[in-house]
Amino acid sequence: MSRRQVRVETPSDPAGRGPSASRRPSIAFFGYPDVFEDFYPHYDVDQKSFATEWAGTANHAFATILQEEIGDVTWFEFARRPELHEARHKVTGCRVKFFRSSLLHRWLWGLFYLPKPAWRWRRFYRQYATVASYLPFFSFRFLAELSRNPPDVIFAQDYCSGRFDMLLLLARWLDVPLIARHAGSQPDRYLGGSIRRRTLPEVDRLLASNQGEVRVLAEGFQIPSEKLEIVLTPVDTGVFRPMDRREACLARELDPARRYLLFVGRLDDPIKRISNIIESFGAVLEGHPDVDLLIAGTGPDEKGLKKFAEERAPTRVHFLGWVAGEREKAILYNVAECLLLPSLREGFPAVVAEAMACGCPVLGSRLDGIAELVRPGLTGWLVEPGDDEELTAAILDVLGDGEAARLMREQARNVAKQRVSPGAVARQLESCFLLRGDEAAAGPSSAPE
Secondary structure: OOOOOOOOOOOOOOOOOHHHHHOOOEOOOOOOOOOOHHHHHHHHHOOHHHHOOOOOOOHHHHHHHHHHHOEEEEEEEEEEOOOOOOEEOOOOOOOOOEOOOOHHHHHHHHHHHHHHHHHHHHHHHHHHHHHHHOOOOOOOHHHHHHHOOOOOOEEEEEEOOOHHHHHHHHHHHHOEEEEEEEOOOHHOOOOOOHHHHHHHHHEEEEEEOOHHHHHHHHHOOOOHHHHHOOOOOOOOOOOOOOHHHHHHHOOOOOOOOOOEEEEEEEOOOHHOOOHHHHHHHHHHHHHOOOOOEEEEOOOOOOHHHHEEEEEEEOOEEEEEEOOHHHHHHHHHHHOOOOOEEEEOOOOOOHHHHHHHHOOEEEEEEOHHHHHHHOOOOOOOOEEEEOOHHHHHHHHHHHHHOOHHHHHHHHHHHHHHHHOOOOHHHHHHHHHHHHHHHHHOOOOOOOOOO
C-alpha cells in the first residue's frame, strides 16, 4: 500500500499498558446521498434524529462495527441548510458532523427542485445528478476541517457517482487510503461511468457484496484482485435470533396454529415483484387453508397491491405496514415459514441476513447478492428472476416438507453467524484496515463457512 499505512489497535486497557495504548486510527465516513435533503427527509428523518439516534441503514451497521472494533469514526454529512454542526450518535457511537454544501451545489439544487416549472426539466435528471454529485465538497469550512484534522483513512459507501471521484481526490490530497463499499448499484446506472473506469482502479480497497460484483470490478474495471474483498452487511445476531414461535405469534397477535409466508421490504412492485408473490400464493392457497401471506413494508405501489390481494386471495394476505424496530422484524422472521424475495434486482439485501440470523429460510431470486447466503436445499430456495411458475413450485416445496424446512432453519442460523455476525464482519474489516507493507495479496475472500 503506497499511502499512509493504517494500523488497527485494540482498545487501550485502563492502565494504558503495552501496544493497546497506541492511538486508534481516525476514520472519515461518508454515506451515499450528495446532501442530507436528497434522501433522509423522505423517511421522515430530521437532522437531529439522524445525528443522535436514527440508525436505519446498512451504513449505520458498518459505522457501528468500525467505531467499536477498528477506530474513531466521524460521519461527515452535507446539507443545504445544516441545523447543527456536531453530535455524538447514541447507537453507532461515532461523531456526526454537518457541513453546508458548496454555494454552486445549493444554487443548482434549488434551480432544479424548487421553482414551480421545475418538473419540466426532470427528464434531464441524470445529467443534473451527475454534475451535482461532484459539487458538495467545494465547501471551505469542510476542507479547512480536514486540513486541520486529517483522518487516517476515508471510508465511502458506493462508487456510483462523482462523489467517489471527489473522495479519491480528497484522499490523495491528504495522502490517506480510500476504502469504498459496494451498496448495490449497477454499472449501467453509474453517474459519470466513463470517469469511473479511470478512478476506480486507483482506490486502495473495494468491499464487494457478492462474487458477481467482484467479477464486474475485476473484468470490467481492471481492479487488481488484491484490492477486492467480499464483506457482507452485518446484522446483530443477538437481536436477530431464533425464538419460540408460539411466543412470536402471540407478540404479533397472530394465530400460532396457522402458517405464514413473509415479504419484508419496500413496496416497489416492478423491482420486488410483490404482485407476483400474491399471484403465486393465490395459486396454492386452496390446497393449504392453514397458510397466510404477511407483507411488511410501505411504498408507492401499496394501494394497488392491497386491491390486487383482495381480488386474488381475499382475507389471506395481511399488510402490516412499515416495521421499523429490529426486535419487531425478528419476531416476524420467527413467525414465518420462509422469507420471500423474488426480486428482479438486488445488491445484498439486509433482510436476507436478518431472516437467516433468526433461522428463517429464504426463497429468493437467483441473483448474486441473494445467492451469497442462500444455498438451495441448505438455507433456502432459489428461482430464476421473473419465472412465476418456478416461484409457485418453490412455494409448494416450502409448504410441503416440514422436516426439510426445520433442518434449513438450523443451517440458516449457522451460516448467518459465520458470515454476517458482528464478530465475523469485524474480523474482515480489520484485515482491510490493517494495511501494512508486508500484507499478503490474498485476492477476493470471504469469511470461512
